[in-house]
Amino acid sequence: MIRAGVVGGTGYTGVELLRLLSVHTEVELVMITSRGEAGRAVSDLFTSLRGHVDLTFSEPDAAALGECDVVFFATPNGTAMTMARDLLKRDARVIDLAADFRLTQEADWKQWYGVDHACPELLTEAVYGLPEVNRERIAGATLVANPGCYPTAVQLGFLPLLEEGLVYAEHLIADCKSGVSGAGRGANVAALYSEVADSFKAYGVSGHRHLPEIRQGLQAATGQVTGLTFVPHLTPMIRGIHATLYSTLVGGDVDLQGIFEQRYQDEPFVDVLPAGSHPETRSVKGSNQCRLSVHRPQDDDVVVVLSVIDNLVKGAAGQAVQNMNIMFGLDEVTGLDMPALSP
């Protein structure tokens, strides 16, 4: 059994991670920390976990966490970088669900997150945890930077096109829609029910932190300089990301459906739908699947890829468990092999 600890399990990513780990047959959940809730039973805060998680939140403590085989950080950005070095020295492996180790360049971190990085020497050691690109490196990693939710949906949608050089890399558009749980569980007027229900809006058009992450990922995977316009939107639903991706074909004669199917034929968590499909976010609710479809409207030169994930699963906690499975040599689907909840 893998002894797992979770730092900061009071947000939506945290409770989702606890849900998944509590039914994982190869994991023993040994510690959940939270400064704010220390001493409180986890199932008191999250009634849904009554009967499944018997732990009590504890103060974060590096020595105790260092006893774990793996430590997940479900914390705000900027927390994992203050503890990771210590935990790695104690031979715990670390999976950070926040952004601390996603950007490989220290200067990028400073620019987009506004503070100095606390352990820049780990930035190159960290492996970007997108299994569909980095599976082998993840298997050998001690520190995994779990991708952001938008970056997961967008990269999985663009990769087949860019890897094959089928579209102009310098002119990509990602129009993305997210459920409200992506805004976190903090007290925040903008995420109140009465503010976001029965409404729809874009946000962060001038620049969102996931932009450099996506650009870096696409460039790393394809070796091309990538120009990307990324517009996120807030949708009145709890979970789900829908990415609508636009790019322009370099040449005209190409079997898009075949290329997508081939690219992902061995991937357990990427499902290419039949030609003509429109994936719905509910088809992946609570599941680690990414479902994709590829279109070429009116046989013109614009390719439209539709990509959906559950932002809390494949976009966060589920992908973290997938990465753990890879790191510990387990079957990659262990604990993740259930259908979405629908309706």
Add this chain to the structure above:
Amino acid sequence: MIRAGVVGGTGYTGVELLRLLSVHTEVELVMITSRGEAGRAVSDLFTSLRGHVDLTFSEPDAAALGECDVVFFATPNGTAMTMARDLLKRDARVIDLAADFRLTQEADWKQWYGVDHACPELLTEAVYGLPEVNRERIAGATLVANPGCYPTAVQLGFLPLLEEGLVYAEHLIADCKSGVSGAGRGANVAALYSEVADSFKAYGVSGHRHLPEIRQGLQAATGQVTGLTFVPHLTPMIRGIHATLYSTLVGGDVDLQGIFEQRYQDEPFVDVLPAGSHPETRSVKGSNQCRLSVHRPQDDDVVVVLSVIDNLVKGAAGQAVQNMNIMFGLDEVTGLDMPALSP
């Protein structure tokens, strides 16, 4: 492995049953029938089941279904009663998720469902599948009438009070709220998004078919004549039932919390919350739990019980699987032991 067949798997109860059976370790799903969708892949209709259910809908056929160990009816009211006799003769056990075998009196069926019963001789053979009341009879049953969603939430809430004779049985009030999936997956203006979203209403105040079922169940369990006012409401959510139950204490000195905890201490799927709690329907979303709390506002003589279930799980498909587990001697929680999806 139990060979299971499902008749009528195209509604919400059906897809939920398929979700649960597809991950049940002791079940092999061998047949799913639908007249309307015969020949179509199940996972084509329900994208959420891609990779989990490989079957194709077939025409219902008694001979083929009779080869199953158990046949679930996820059909409209009035279908199971036309096939049950035949299947039972072929030694298949039958679990009806509709209402055909819930009322023990033929006349009650006629009055509330408006048609003659097709096999009244089975009404007494059928066991009402509320495990918290009838566990032993279910274990020996060949035909189980799976309870309705409202009746499950209401009976589990009232039972501890009535069994102990603590409240006046002739003056009960059940104010119940249901998610929209309870209205089914049929094309129906009244269940359109734009009709029910951002709104709330009561319906069926003059008389709802679950009223005689609840009354019969409470009377059978407690031996008392029961007077019940039952008002169902439609709530803008997909899943969930919340029953708010009012009754009046016969005497004043009673440990309500203790009585509820004791009544359900060995029940795997009834969770009595700590005193002062208010269960939320989301705490059971996708799970087979019923969560209860009991209140006595201002220490007055009115008892308020709050009872929540997922109408598609404990109120339908999950309870059906629980009944199957009991009928086949399996551990009762097999395939049902996962936390709710929250948020």
Add this chain to the structure above:
Amino acid sequence: MIRAGVVGGTGYTGVELLRLLSVHTEVELVMITSRGEAGRAVSDLFTSLRGHVDLTFSEPDAAALGECDVVFFATPNGTAMTMARDLLKRDARVIDLAADFRLTQEADWKQWYGVDHACPELLTEAVYGLPEVNRERIAGATLVANPGCYPTAVQLGFLPLLEEGLVYAEHLIADCKSGVSGAGRGANVAALYSEVADSFKAYGVSGHRHLPEIRQGLQAATGQVTGLTFVPHLTPMIRGIHATLYSTLVGGDVDLQGIFEQRYQDEPFVDVLPAGSHPETRSVKGSNQCRLSVHRPQDDDVVVVLSVIDNLVKGAAGQAVQNMNIMFGLDEVTGLDMPALSP
């Protein structure tokens, strides 16, 4: 033109009041105060008011507010009582949308709101602003206590029964469901979209502040000691209150429909629906109507009244405007005579 000022226009009650006053033909909106937003254009905070309200939030100032003909308080409980005396001395009339002047007994205020009352001498001067009960007193009032949202829906539903002595007053049940805007616009985890969407729960079962207000109102209107069990619930919708009211008939032979129709035949904002109806909250969205229906299930002795309002209109800002119209001798429906927004 009536010169109107609004104190505290940054919450949902406030923005709704601004919406209504901005189209009121007899009102000039001259001042909107907010400590937190002073100096900011109102239409910058509330984009929906662009082109309709040109004012800027200002610091609350008694001298300036005292120049108004009427001052509305759309503030948290406990604010109006600190300014009302001063404004009344300056001959401004005051309408408090919060609870400061609703309870006539100083001790009740202290018990339910936890602080001493700042001007108890005004408690008897204040008129409870339920026009359907107090129209004449409102016409002569200088200080109006605008009723709470639940109390409005519940009292309008029970009044015809209690005024005629048709039901047992000591055993009333009000099972109420509210949209989330009733929780206000403050940053609050419990009102986040991801906490309340797709879920349903009761709250405050042990005692809610609207309980004494309802009880006092029913007793004042009917002269009877009233026993009330009041259970509020939170529903995933923005606006709307649905009260389901239960009481028991004293005698059996009574024309309930006729009594309700007669009681409200001259009321512009109470609409008794045809027998057998189930009012939906959306039928009053954005409107000042209360819609009612009365049922007697199975001709038994329990009466079920269904009562819906928009909590922000008839339950707050609309009723405040209705009170203003009465106080200033205008046609009562001025500025309030538009249909609900549906769907």
Add this chain to the structure above:
Amino acid sequence: MIRAGVVGGTGYTGVELLRLLSVHTEVELVMITSRGEAGRAVSDLFTSLRGHVDLTFSEPDAAALGECDVVFFATPNGTAMTMARDLLKRDARVIDLAADFRLTQEADWKQWYGVDHACPELLTEAVYGLPEVNRERIAGATLVANPGCYPTAVQLGFLPLLEEGLVYAEHLIADCKSGVSGAGRGANVAALYSEVADSFKAYGVSGHRHLPEIRQGLQAATGQVTGLTFVPHLTPMIRGIHATLYSTLVGGDVDLQGIFEQRYQDEPFVDVLPAGSHPETRSVKGSNQCRLSVHRPQDDDVVVVLSVIDNLVKGAAGQAVQNMNIMFGLDEVTGLDMPALSP
């Protein structure tokens, strides 16, 4: 007073039109027809109109309708074209809220709507009712083709850029999101609450009927051949359209904000928000406004325009009333000058 008739007032566009006309000070609503509901009181079907519309649905009758000054068609596509000629001969003016007269080329109608056009000779007589482009022609029109919802939001967003030749017209992208009321009030599984709530999806990627309408409109307004990729999406909200529009600048040095503000400075129903804004659909709920903002992320060459309308108002019934006001020489904002309902 303008005597107005409405053909087909039982859908969402119809009830919205009735809401607006019922409070319009210059309109007398004299007739509402519906084959299916003939003989039923309008306010019985739409409770929200109780007290505001006293009419009863009648069978459509050209002679009676011909007595009206204006007849609105709130019917499915293909109905108005069978009656328009007759009504025009009787000197009624006609405003069609469906698509019958939007496309100027008969062949386009046949291609996209699949049937022959019943009165092609009227196609050139009809005026496309987008006041911001065709105000003068509308003033003199007897037959107005009211624009579609998507086309309204998209054209208003692209027009300032295309009219000035600022972007490449042959490579436009319109990523559009609609509330569910756009799908109409017909019984339809795909629009059920449990199908679309808490989910998000694209549809019609291969080709949507609004594509040729938008293309035609943009070409007519700007004289340029337009290449457009149009992807509509379904969002879990009742009302609202959000268009996110992408285009590429021809040159770099341009004051986008100034150009948008100048273009719409005299338009009563187009509101250009301050630079950096993100319009929310709720800011126009129930109102005839279109709110726009224009962005140039990272000062790159991609322009992003955000455009929101209420699909039932500026996208249908409100724009129809605006057109009527223009046709009859009224102040254009008559009956439309109220703020949005927010929250």
